[in-house]
Amino acid sequence: MKILVTGGAGMVGSHVAERFAGKGCQVIVYDNLMRSAIFGSDTKSVEYNWNYLRTKKNVVRVKDDIRDRAALGRCFKKYKPDAVVHAAGQPGVGFSLNDPLEDFSINAAGTINVLEALRDVNPKGVLVYCSTNKVYGDNVNQYPIAEAKTRYRFKSGKGVSEVCSVDMCGHTPYGVSKLTGDLYAQDYAKTLGIRTGVFRMSCIYGTRQFGFEDQGWIAWFAIRFLQGKPITVYGDGKQVRDVLWVGDLVNAFEKFMTGKCPSNVFNMGGGPANTLSLLELIGILQDLTGRHVKVRFDAWRKFDQKVYVSDIAKACQALEWRPRVAAKEGIMRVVEWLMANKRILQHADQG
Ligand SMILES: NC(=O)c1ccc[n+]([C@@H]2O[C@H](COP(=O)([O-])OP(=O)(O)OC[C@H]3O[C@@H](n4cnc5c(N)ncnc54)[C@H](O)[C@@H]3O)[C@@H](O)[C@H]2O)c1
Numbered sequence: 259m260k261i262l263v264t265g266g267a268g269m270v271g272s273h274v275a276e277r278f279a280g281k282g283c284q285v286i287v288y289d290n291l292m293r294s295a296i297f298g299s300d301t302k303s304v305e306y307n308w309n310y311l312r313t314k315k316n317v318v319r320v321k322d323d324i325r326d327r328a329a330l331g332r333c334f335k336k337y338k339p340d341a342v343v344h345a346a347g348q349p350g351v352g353f354s355l356n357d358p359l360e361d362f363s364i365n366a367a368g369t370i371n372v373l374e375a376l377r378d379v380n381p382k383g384v385l386v387y388c389s390t391n392k393v394y395g396d397n398v399n400q401y402p403i404a405e406a407k408t409r410y411r412f413k414s415g416k417g418v419s420e421v422c423s424v425d426m427c428g429h430t431p432y433g434v435s436k437l438t439g440d441l442y443a444q445d446y447a448k449t450l451g452i453r454t455g456v457f458r459m460s461c462i463y464g465t466r467q468f469g470f471e472d473q474g475w476i477a478w479f480a481i482r483f484l485q486g487k488p489i490t491v492y493g494d495g496k497q498v499r500d501v502l503w504v505g506d507l508v509n510a511f512e513k514f515m516t517g518k519c520p521s522n523v524f525n526m527g528g529g530p531a532n533t534l535s536l537l538e539l540i541g542i543l544q545d546l547t548g549r550h551v552k553v554r555f556d557a558w559r560k561f562d563q564k565v566y567v568s569d570i571a572k573a574c575q576a577l578e579w580r581p582r583v584a585a586k587e588g589i590m591r592v593v594e595w596l597m598a599n600k601r602i603l604q605h606a607d608q609g
Contacts, residue, residue: 259516262286262339264324264372265346268293269467269474270388272307273504274343274511279316286337287311288330289346290323293468296348301606303468310466324368327375334375341384341515344372344443347436351392351561352472354432362435369439373446381451386511387443389458390436391525391566394418395427403565409496409535410564417500417530417569420458420523430561440523447521455514457507460527460568463588464504465595468606476501476539480592481606483543488552492559495537500527500567503583503591513577522576527568532585542586546593 261278265271266287279285293304311317318337322329324346347365348354354361369387376383391398402413424437440456447454461476469477471490482489510526513519534542544550574580583591596603 259283259341260286260337260339261341261343262288262334262337263343263345264288265344266311266319267291267304267308268345269307269464270462270504270507271343271345272311272466273464273508274345275311275317276314277508277512279314283316284337285317286333286339287317287319288322288324288333290321296350296353297470297472299470306468306602307466324371325363327371330371330375331378334379338379339376339383340380341386342372342376343386343388343511344369345388347388348432350470350472351430351432354430354435358431361431365432365435366438370442373442373452377446377450377452382453384453384515385443385446386455386457386514387439389440389443389456390433391418391458391460391527391568392429392433393424393437393440393458394422395424395429395433396561396563397423397427398563398566401565405496408537408541409498411498412565412567415530417567418525419569420525420572428561444521444523454521455511455519456523457510457526458523458568459502459507460525460566461499461501462504462507463501463592465592467504467592475536476589477592479539479543480589480596481603483547483549483551484593484596484603485606486549486551488554489540490554490556491536492556493562494555495540496535496564497562498533498535498565498567500529500533501585501588502526502528502532502581503588506581506583510573510577510579513579517577519576524573524576525568525570526573527570528581528585529570530567532581533567534585539589542589543593546590
């Protein structure tokens, strides 16, 4: 099997690439290494993963932009992939508010470019699209919540399922551009014959994640703890997400790509059993590192959902899959990885 991974230097993409290359597949990593620029940082981030993948057998790296249709087309024609994991994207809500056009060009236009490039060389191919819970916008705020000492929670104890409406709500430009890609991916399945798995991801975390304040909060907090630098919490820190270890996400992708599951949309996260608030993450990091950093509280960020938890029942059933790595175990692995790669802490954004 030949697999092309857009955004293959990113956190999700590099784990997909490593997994499939390790299984003997030919993997083509396509990335323009723009993560740091997106977050206004002049320090390196995904360049680390790019170099890491250079050492892997079966991996070919192509440094190009998904917005460059000619370059993308050349790459697809050269390698003719059987499957694509489309993980390239601009993942920052803040960036999308500052520059909605650039956000649109990467997330929306970039996605249709990738779908077309695949259709051109392999009209019966498979594509996994990395969508987001942000497609539901502030419709998720209609679910009643309760407040406890360290967290908010959905009163029902259940997560948000795929039937939640994506209409008549505020999304942020990021939510809209990702929803556009999400709808194109669905439509290329319905009307044009590509088998597409749309994964609406909650909070994915893991090693090789270069967190910034605007995105990748688990990695960001862990890096700050190990740097001994202060953390700013926007709101009261009780906001909750379901968190999913990146290896568990790749398991779900693999089940979809190599199995017979028809095109579908899946909410994807750790589910109700793997939820975490910011305050709880700070407590876990204190325990794991034995350190305390200064925590500043600032005003709530506009559009920050108080609670988002995925209902993952559909993915569990259709893909015969479930999350295996508990949040505390995963966070420990992130801390250990950072400790073993201390130069990352020197180069990570100092803020
Ligand atoms: N990590 C999460 O919690 C999460 C949650 C929901 C959705 N997502 C989506 O999953 C995808 C992967 O997320 P991630 O955490 O690995 O992010 P990431 O920033 O680590 O990876 C994205 C990669 O895409 C590359 N890229 C950006 N624009 C590009 C372009 N125009 N051309 C080529 N490459 C480009 C970046 O350089 C980066 O390596 C993103 O599309 C993101 O929107 C992530």
